[in-house]
Amino acid sequence: MPEGGGGVSAVAINSKGHLWAFQRNAAGKPQVFEFDQNQKLVRTIGEDVIGHQNKAHGMAIDAEDNVWICDESGATVQKLSPEGKLLLTIGVRGQRGDWDEAKGQRLLWEPLHLAFAPNGDVYIGMGHANESPNDTGKSPTNNIGAARVLHLDKNGKFINQWVGNHAGQGHFSMVHGIAINPDNGNVYIADREEYRLVVYDAKGKFIKTIQMRNLTCGLYVDPHKQLWLATGQDGQIFKIDWEGRVLGAMGNGPGRGEGQFAESNYMAMDSQGNLYTGDTSVGRITKMVAPKK
Numbered sequence: 001m002p003e004g005g006g007g008v009s010a011v012a013i014n015s016k017g018h019l020w021a022f023q024r025n026a027a028g029k030p031q032v033f034e035f036d037q038n039q040k041l042v043r044t045i046g047e048d049v050i051g052h053q054n055k056a057h058g059m060a061i062d063a064e065d066n067v068w069i070c071d072e073s074g075a076t077v078q079k080l081s082p083e084g085k086l087l088l089t090i091g092v093r094g095q096r097g098d099w100d101e102a103k104g105q106r107l108l109w110e111p112l113h114l115a116f117a118p119n120g121d122v123y124i125g126m127g128h129a130n131e132s133p134n135d136t137g138k139s140p141t142n143n144i145g146a147a148r149v150l151h152l153d154k155n156g157k158f159i160n161q162w163v164g165n166h167a168g169q170g171h172f173s174m175v176h177g178i179a180i181n182p183d184n185g186n187v188y189i190a191d192r193e194e195y196r197l198v199v200y201d202a203k204g205k206f207i208k209t210i211q212m213r214n215l216t217c218g219l220y221v222d223p224h225k226q227l228w229l230a231t232g233q234d235g236q237i238f239k240i241d242w243e244g245r246v247l248g249a250m251g252n253g254p255g256r257g258e259g260q261f262a263e264s265n266y267m268a269m270d271s272q273g274n275l276y277t278g279d280t281s282v283g284r285i286t287k288m289v290a291p292k293k
Helices: none
Strands: 008-013 019-023 032-035 041-045 056-061 067-071 076-080 086-090 111-116 122-126 148-152 158-163 177-180 187-191 196-200 206-211 218-221 227-230 237-240 246-250 264-269 275-279 282-288
Touching (some): 019 056, 019 275, 067 111, 218 264
Parallel strands (some): 008 056
Antiparallel strands (some): 008 275, 019 032, 067 076, 076 086, 111 122, 122 148, 148 158, 177 187, 227 237
16 A cells, blocks of 8 residues: 555455555545556545545445445445446435434444445444444434444435444444345344354344454455454454354464554455455555465
8 A cells, every 4th residue: 555544444356356445544645546456556536536534444345346435433435436436425424323214314323334235235334332432412313322233225225224232132332344144134243342243134133142252343255155254453364154153264463564463354355265454553455365276
């Protein structure tokens, strides 16, 4: 990544094999980058298109190669065309609060990550728990707390939402990562500070909690329907099954050295099986090469 930039919060790969990166940069600097398969810069997306992203967080690419980005502090999710043109903004910049369809109030509360169902529906995970307590009293537009999942169709039309805000069974205190099981549509939530995954069906009905031994920071489903978990400041990436069993691990723990992560986060896999991840504390992208067959 360009020198002098901040951490890379997320990466994603489109159908052409191009790698997109979302970087936490100061105002006036680009924050969205597209690289070709040889890591050559193709384009940057500047503030003239997306405005300044106050806290770049999650990114995902849908089946039509549209790029979606989450601005946690700015309280928006934006959809960009494959060429980097702004197509849709969900939420109102700088106004966090509830999505109340009956009132016509369509606000977001710290959007962190998003995932797509096979039919194109969008699930947006929100609420950063420890970084922003459920300070509903400070916002007249928020009456239900912070941590939640918002379910929209691919055009941004409201379908459903459900709320966590607790640590017990059937609840969650944060949605730091979110993934959809492509076989059954179940929604997996990475409840980071509680070291667990919380599973719901596509309509928001609680199924189970999977307790893990590490931070659950980022979730990713690769093209082979394999689930991956980034452990954030624990400095590793796990290959896991849909029951949370660890099948393999990468990373030499927390740090800034070779093979280390200060904070591993959202991931992407190319057609050769190589895995990429950003690091929210370091301006770099790490490529993990697939083993030779």
